Amino acid sequence: xxxxxxxxxxxxxxxxxxxxxxxxxxxxxxxxxxxxxxxxxxxxxxxxxxxxxxxxxxxxxxxxxxxxxxxxxxxxxxxxxxxxxxxxxxxxxxxxxxxxxxxxxxxxxxxxxxxxxxxxxxxxxxxxxxxxxxxxxxxxxxxxxxxxxxxxxxxxxxxxxxxxxxxxxxxxxxxxxxxxxxxxxxxxxxxxxxxxxxxxxxxxxxxxxxxxxxxxxxxxxxxxxxxxxxxxxxxxxxxxxxxxxxxxxxxxxxxxxxxxxxxxxxxxxxx
Amino acid sequence: xxxxxxxxxxxxxxxxxxxxxxxxxxxxxxxxxxxxxxxxxxxxxxxxxxxxxxxxxxxxxxxxxxxxxxxxxxxxxxxxxxxxxxxxxxxxxxxxxxxxxxxxxxxxxxxxxxxxxxxxxxxxxxxxxxxxxxxxxxxxxxxxxxxxxxxxxxxxxxxxxxxxxxxxxxxxxxxxxxxxxxxxxxxxxxxxxxxxxxxxxxxxxxxxxxxxxxxxxxxxxxxxxxxxxxxxxxxxxxxxxxxxxxxxxxxxxxxxxxxxxxxxxxxxxxxxxxxx
Numbered sequence: 426x427x428x429x430x431x432x433x434x435x436x437x438x439x440x441x442x443x444x445x446x447x448x449x450x451x452x453x454x455x456x457x458x459x460x461x462x463x464x465x466x467x468x469x470x471x472x473x474x475x476x477x478x479x480x481x482x483x484x485x486x487x488x489x490x491x492x493x494x495x496x497x498x499x500x501x502x503x504x505x506x507x508x509x510x511x512x513x514x515x516x517x518x519x520x521x522x523x524x525x526x527x528x529x530x531x532x533x534x535x536x537x538x539x540x541x542x543x544x545x546x547x548x549x550x551x552x553x554x555x556x557x558x559x560x561x562x563x564x565x566x567x568x569x570x571x572x573x574x575x576x577x578x579x580x581x582x583x584x585x586x587x588x589x590x591x592x593x594x595x596x597x598x599x600x601x602x603x604x605x606x607x608x609x610x611x612x613x614x615x616x617x618x619x620x621x622x623x624x625x626x627x628x629x630x631x632x633x634x635x636x637x638x639x640x641x642x643x644x645x646x647x648x649x650x651x652x653x654x655x656x657x658x659x660x661x662x663x664x665x666x667x668x669x670x671x672x673x674x675x676x677x678x679x680x681x682x683x684x685x686x687x688x689x690x691x692x693x694x695x696x
Numbered sequence: 697x698x699x700x701x702x703x704x705x706x707x708x709x710x711x712x713x714x715x716x717x718x719x720x721x722x723x724x725x726x727x728x729x730x731x732x733x734x735x736x737x738x739x740x741x742x743x744x745x746x747x748x749x750x751x752x753x754x755x756x757x758x759x760x761x762x763x764x765x766x767x768x769x770x771x772x773x774x775x776x777x778x779x780x781x782x783x784x785x786x787x788x789x790x791x792x793x794x795x796x797x798x799x800x801x802x803x804x805x806x807x808x809x810x811x812x813x814x815x816x817x818x819x820x821x822x823x824x825x826x827x828x829x830x831x832x833x834x835x836x837x838x839x840x841x842x843x844x845x846x847x848x849x850x851x852x853x854x855x856x857x858x859x860x861x862x863x864x865x866x867x868x869x870x871x872x873x874x875x876x877x878x879x880x881x882x883x884x885x886x887x888x889x890x891x892x893x894x895x896x897x898x899x900x901x902x903x904x905x906x907x908x909x910x911x912x913x914x915x916x917x918x919x920x921x922x923x924x925x926x927x928x929x930x931x932x933x934x935x936x937x938x939x940x941x942x943x944x945x946x947x948x949x950x951x952x953x954x955x956x957x958x959x960x961x962x963x964x965x966x967x968x969x970x971x972x
Contacts, residue, residue, distance in 0.1 A: 584800040587767050591794055592817040592865075602813065606804045687803045687845050 471656040476663065479656035487645060487657075491664050494627055494641035497555065498672070501562030502623040506616060508563070509570025516571075517578040517604060518596065534568040538626060542633035550634060558630045558641075565626030566619040570612065577611025578604040610688050613680040620672040628665065642668075715778045716740035717869065717901055718764060723773035724926075725759055733759050735926040737773070741869075746895060746902045748912035750958070751922030752966055757905045758797075758873050760927070764903065765794050765871050792869040793862025793900075797877055799854035801846040801861075807833065808842040811860045832864040833857075835894060852883035859891070869901045876911070888914055889942070896939055909962060913954045914946060921958070923965040930965050933958060 453473045459465075460472040467475060480487065512530070516523035542561055550557030581603055589599050631643035642661045649658040684691035718741040725734040733756040741747055749757040763770050766787065777788035793814075801810045811832050815825040833842055836856035846854055855875060862870055876884040892915060895902055906912050912919045919933045935954055937945065945951050 582800060584796045584798060585802065587762075588794065588796070588800060588813075589817065590767060591765055591792075592814045594817045598817055602816065603802070606802065609804065687847060689847075692847070 468653045468655050471659060475656045476659040479654075479660040480663065483657055483660065487642075487660060487664060490640060490642045490645045490661065491668065494624070494631075494643070494665070495668060497558045497562055497627040497641065498620075498624045498668070501559055501566055501626060502616075502620055504559070504563045505566035505570055505619055505623060509567050509615070509619075510574050510612065512571045513574035513578055513608070514600065516575050518600075523575075530568060530571055533564060538565050538629055539633055542630055545630075546634055554634060558627055558634065561630035561633075562623050562626030565629075566623035569615040569618040569622065571615075573611040573615030573618075574608050577608030580611070581607045610680075610684055610690060613676070613683065617673065617676045617680065620676045621669055624665070624669050624672060717743045717777070717779055719776040719778060720760070720764070721774050721776065723760070723763065723770045723775065725756065725763065725768075726771045732926040734770075734928065736928050739920060739929055741901060741903060743779070744899050744901055745917045746892075746904065746915055748904045748906055748916040748919045749922060750906060750909065750912045750919050750962060751927060752924045752962070753907060755922045755924050755965070756927030757922050760922075761871050761873050761903060761905050765792060766790060790869065791865070791867055792871055793865055793867035795855075795858050795862045795870070795872040795875045797874045799846070799851075799858040801854060801857055803846050806843050806845055807838060807849070807857050807860075810846070810857055811864050814861060814865045828864055828866075832860040835863055836860045836890070850883075851879055852887060855879065855887065863894075863898075867900055869903065870895075872902065872904045874905050874907065877906070877908075884911070885943070885946075891915070892939065892941060909955055909958045913951060913958055914941060919958060921961045921965055931961050933961060 457472045457474060460470055471479075512526070516527065538561055541564065542557075545557050545560050546554075548557075549560060585603055586599070589603055594602070627641065628643040631641050632647065635647070642665050645661040646658050649655070649661065681691050718739075720737055720739040720741075723734055723737040724732070726732050737760060739760075749760065751757050759768070762768055764775055777790060780788040780790065782788050802813070805813070808829055812822075812825055812829045815828060830839075830842070833839060836859050838853060838856055838860065841849065841853065846857065849857065858875070862872075876887050879887065888911065891902075902915075904912070904915060913935055916935050919935060921930045921933065922928065923930045933954075937950055937954070
């Protein structure tokens with residue numbers, strides 16, 4: 426039974442999963458082997474087996490931290506989507522709104538979050554560190570949603586707009602039946618970017634918040650680093666990556682589910 | 697047969713309704729970039745007729761059609777609906793269906809939901825509109841495809857959906873803007889015939905924009921030939937051949953003669969020295 430496709434140059438579905446896994450195992454094996462063979466000290470580069478040990482030993486703390494990071498990320502993402510879509514709706518309803526507010530959205534986007542973080546931490550974070558983290562992660566995640574959704578809502582077929590005018594559609598009907606569905610693929614694309622950014626925002630904010638305040642995975646990394654517990658540092662890092670990958674796949678699945686019926690990006694080619 | 701084709705500068709006294717359905721009076725349209733698209737257009741559209749607007753590309757025939765639909769106002773002149781009721785904003789109750797050159801369907805909605813949209817926009821609930829939507833879909837022969845998405849349909853079928861969407865409002869006037877221009881000839885002939893059959897049973901008034909002499913002669917009672925920019929109505933030709941018209945009409949000498957005369961008129965409409 427052949428596992429390659431008919432054309433020969435496109436690997437089949439199974440291989441697409443198997444090959445990266447094999448490569449990963451090979452890489453980890455090589456890592457393990459080199460570290461042991463070259464006798465690299467564990468506080469410089471621990472072998473994968475030791476990272477797994479750290480994961481199982483500190484399971485409780487790490488999972489609690491993972492949960493905290495996930496909570497901030499998730500909340501920031503939801504707030505970003507709500508604000509971004511609302512902003513896009515306002516922008517497309519009123520040119521004045523867009524003209525006056527869009528530049529500031531850009532300023533917020535291009536200013537590095539690390540440099541905004543200290544302010545937010547002082548203003549909000551002294552008593553409620555989680556709120557500060559949430560605000561920072563939201564700022565990072567907000568922009569792709571806003572700009573993508575705005576673009577999507579403006580990309581409505583002009584003749585469809587004419588058609589809606591012809592039948593005297595109200596603003597609300599145009600929004601509900603035309604602009605929002607048109608913007609859906611763009612919004613979902615923005616969400617995939619924002620999901621990752623929300624996580625990055627949550628982690629960076631916690632890094633900046635620094636000692637004693639954090640409870641998330643970023644704080645675990647700082648703490649482990651301070652104690653030269655490098656295996657645990659790696660363990661926290663692994664969990665962060667897993668979280669990021671899960672967010673990405675979750676949102677990709679959502680995208681496919683919602684667009685499968687009609688959008689070219691989610692529809693398989695027929696040839 | 698020459699005698700059957702009459703240019704009619706004067707208003708032909710055709711009973712029963714002496715008042716036209718739509719009266720276009722001294723319309724001019726200047727685009728925002730300063731181009732004079734239409735100048736001095738006069739046209740009377742009669743109840744129940746199949747009227748084609750025939751002209752070279754860029755003569756403003758689509759612009760005229762859109763203005764009749766109320767999409768964009770003329771720069772000067774008026775478009776009057778003598779038989780319609782006007783609302784408080786001065787908008788006539790046009791009661792029309794519009795078919796664009798492209799199918800212009802919502803890709804995220806099924807055939808049913810696309811066809812239902814004009815009724816949905818009037819605030820009709822789903823339970824109320826189902827019967828009318830099914831009826832419109834059946835008129836264009838797509839009963840089996842109601843639950844399909846536009847991307848699953850061929851070009852001709854998409855255009856049928858677009859026509860069904862125009863018909864679902866039970867229009868009095870059907871405005872069609874080069875609806876079949878992008879289709880292959882076989883599909884176009886089929887849709888021409890189906891459109892004529894529907895027109896004869898439903899008896900809406902049709903204003904049909906086209907740049908095809910053959911199509912306009914095959915379909916219309918009357919052809920308004922428009923000149924190149926600035927567009928104006930150069931002449932009106934009456935195509936005095938009985939309906940139902942079938943494929944046999946397409947091969948008849950009468951049809952050929954009408955086409956010859958119409959082509960000659962269209963040629964006059966072209967600016968000198970230009971070949972479109």
